[in-house]
Amino acid sequence: MDLIEFATSPWGETVPIHISFVLMWVAAIGGLAFLIGHAIWVKMFAKPAEHPAPVSKELAATIPAKVPRHSLASRMFHWIMSVAMLALLVTAFVPKAGYEFAWVTYHWIAGLVLTVSIVYHIIHASFWLDFWAIWPDKIDIEDGKRRWMRATGKDAPAPRKFAKYPMENKLYHFVILLTGLSVTITGLFMMKRIRTPIFTRNPYMFGDMTWGLMYVLHGLAGVGLIGLIMAHIYFALRPEKFVITKAMIFGSVDREHYLEHHDPERWVLETTKKANEQRSGAAV
Ligand code: HEM
Secondary structure (H helix, E strand, O other), X not given: OOOXXXXXXXXXXXXXXXXXXXXXXXXXXXXXXXXXXXXHHHHHOOOOOOOOOOOOHHHHOOOOOEEEOOOHHHHHHHHHHHHHHHHHHHHHHOOOOOOOOOOHHXXXXXXXXXXXXXXXXXXXXXXXXXXXXXXXXXXXHHHHHHHHHHHOOOOOOOOOOEOOOOHHHHHHHHHHHHHHHHHXXXXXXXXXXXXXXXXXXXXXXXXXXXXXXXXXXXXXXXXXXXXXHHHHHHHHHOHHHHHHHHHHHHOEEEHHHHHHHEOOOOOOXXXXXXXXXXXXXXXX
């Protein structure tokens, strides 16, 4: 099976033109197999989660009943981005699956919405949010190794509670960042190949080989996103993760969830910081 389709340029050069769209089915079927495999594994083999030591009563008293997890701005970014992403997947792949329609205009418009929302997110996360909260730290890596050793039957200390984001969410964010940047950057250049009211068309901006590689990268990242988005929606709907999905709608998680899954010393809440300041002020 050829993964890439080639053509001969007017100069007799063999150049890639795009991915083979069989890959779209590979991603969709592979994604589905993963979801089914995961659901069976959880039902039949997964051990119940261990509950690490509870936090002190004094610390627990500083945690509000509703712990803010996502600001309104972050939630709006998430939902605008997800609508754009689904529109891009539908407009890109439904015609390839045989339901032909004039998809290109809808596609680049959704592409621009996604691009603007990503630019907004980068600025928002860099200057208003805790930029480092979404990157794995030393404890995540150590705990990842501990989890792996315990899952493979070896002795290892129990992993600790998470900071704001669990390790798997951080890894997912990193992969989606790479694929998202690949489709948006290539997509923006590809807009120069088609007629839009925004850019003057210039298909000679790059040579055939560069255009071909750009279409291939766009297509590869695009099919990768089929699997990634399937997994994302599946986990968002799983009963044990649904509390996180609800936080993406309403903005907060309950105190009980926070205390069970998160380490208050790694995800330090404003209320805890204030209580600590008051306590150290009173001690002076
Ligand atoms: C989820 C994200 C995306 C997916 C899955 C996706 C998928 C695709 C696919 C499969 C194609 C056909 C490529 C080919 O024929 O080789 C395509 C073309 C294209 N995409 Fe995307 N894309 C995404 C994001 C974007 C973004 C963000 C933009 C613009 C900012 C964009 C703009 C374009 C353009 C201009 C074309 C070329 C249409 C043509 O040459 O006829 N795409 N996309």
